[in-house]
Amino acid sequence: MPVTKETYLYWYESMLLMRRFEEKSGQLYGQQKIRGFCHLYIGQEAVVAGTISAIRQEDPIITAYRDHAHALGKGVSARAVMAELYGKATGCSKGKGGSMHLFSKEHYFFGGHGIVGGQIPLGAGIAFAEQYKGTDNVCICYLGDGAVRQGALNETFNMAMLWKLPVVFVCENNGYAMGTSVQRTTNVTDIYKIGLAYDMPSEPVDGMSCESVHEAMDRAVRRARKGEGPTFLEMRTYRYKGHSMSDPARYRTKEEVEEYKAKDPIEIVKNTILEKKYADEAWFEEIAAKVKEEVEDSVKFAEESPFPDADELYKDVYAQEDYPFILD
């Protein structure tokens, strides 16, 4: 898929929505409308935007708990995501999952997962099913730089290569796992090199650049669709905020944060659009207004939606309808 004018305009609008949505989520967390753990995606938008623009709607994706943008990127409505963050019955997981566990089967979004690295074998399993069913869909499995340190990754990489599963492992290397920098967890700081031990095509990618992300993804997905197996992409990106809402992020310098903010993907895409004259300032104003409206509408929707009734407690635990729960 070539990078067209439409792709640029898509990236801009999609990333702006993620950014504004997350800023709003941060505020609402402060007001205790959103509870629990809440991990914002601000700064990493180019990874979701650039990967999603290179895949098809039917391609399944799966990620960890920093999942708001992945859901939005895959097409889940801001309303359904915001309502989930509120724990409302109208949320994309009926209020049962919360921020870390967004899901949407309709959008081939296999969820946000809370145990670091737990989604790595699941992603390969989703790909296994596509291969088994004979589709040419490709699963995108996102994971953090911290998740790379789980044993599950090694077992999964080996089998994914052995069976040439149609999966692209996208490591969102934002430099930190909570307060621990990549440098402090390994002597192989080039994370993509882990894939090489399994002869998995692996490469580092500038994760602040939508173009680079999209192109690397495009190559990987094409290969997978042809039955040539998995790819490991290390997207070098950055989160501007702390790990979660409770992390003041004192372990990194202001300069480091500023250095990445200077490469802000939204600004960069905006400048490219202007340079290439794909749109004018009026268009940007229009998009800004549209996104603002979408986010505000999602908050209103979440506010007005009901919490799940207590009788939802025993629903969705088993697929069996009449499972005999212990009720004492």
Added chain:
Amino acid sequence: MRTIQFREALREAMSEEMRKDESIFLMGEEVAEYNGAYKVSQGMMDEFGAKRVIDTPISELGFAGIGVGAAMNGLRPIVEFMTFNFSLVAIDQVVNGASKMLQMSGGQFPVPIVFRGPTGNAGQLGAQHSQSFESWYANCPGLKVVVPSNPYDAKGLLKSAIIDPDPVIFMESELMYGDKGEVPEDEYYIELGQAHVDQEGTDVTLVGFGKIMKVVHAAAQELAKEDISAEVIDLRTVRPIDYATVLESVKKTNRLVLVEEAWPLANFSTDIAFRVQKDAFDYLDAPVLRINSADTPLAYAPTLVQAALPSAEKVIKAVKEVMYIKS
């Protein structure tokens, strides 16, 4: 007496023992430079250095096993799990390794290790972050399992756990780390395996452990207002279990309500109910009742959290039921 936080009590326990014994070290995610995800180990790296307070990658299986191997070879590791939800990634090394090594080796390789961290729910954290695995570990012979409910016990029990010759699972709670309680300056130990009678009473025995004791105490206070005298027992250690203290109490009150955060199937409430019907059958004036979390993973929505968790109201209702009081 001075009061300190639960997290400080844990830190004192570890630091005091580490000052005495070079072979003790602390290992886990964010324990050193970040001073602990929940600030339990604050300042410990400064005091003991990076050799003895060690940050790990997010590799629970690996570092739990490294701990077990180090313990087999003469060290005394304290392995911190950021929460016990994540210990499931490592449970093979605990259950297939630590718990069995002494017996498999015919007594040659003891494994003096402590695995510690928070257990149970901490509010709206969703299904994967809200689990109580005390009974999973306690089911496994070879392990000891300690679940303190207050700073005083936490310190004395952790000190005993660290010097214990066997592997100990030591389970705390995010919701208790900030709790304050009286802790003497002078050194003390609390023996593992001893329950504590927090409050004497005559009408009903309430048994719990860990942070759920807050619910138990709240219920006991409410009951007192209605002239119902509850005897409150904090098990403190759930393997081994101090059955004797529970039985003695039941023989006095003739009624028992068990309170536990875990799911209802196969846990301490079922275990203690069995023991009591077997050894104190003739003393019971009512069936044993229990309050557990609902038989479902803990969902995120506040309405579902509230419906699922044990509460003082639920305990009070059960007490009235065993006392045949119509409410």
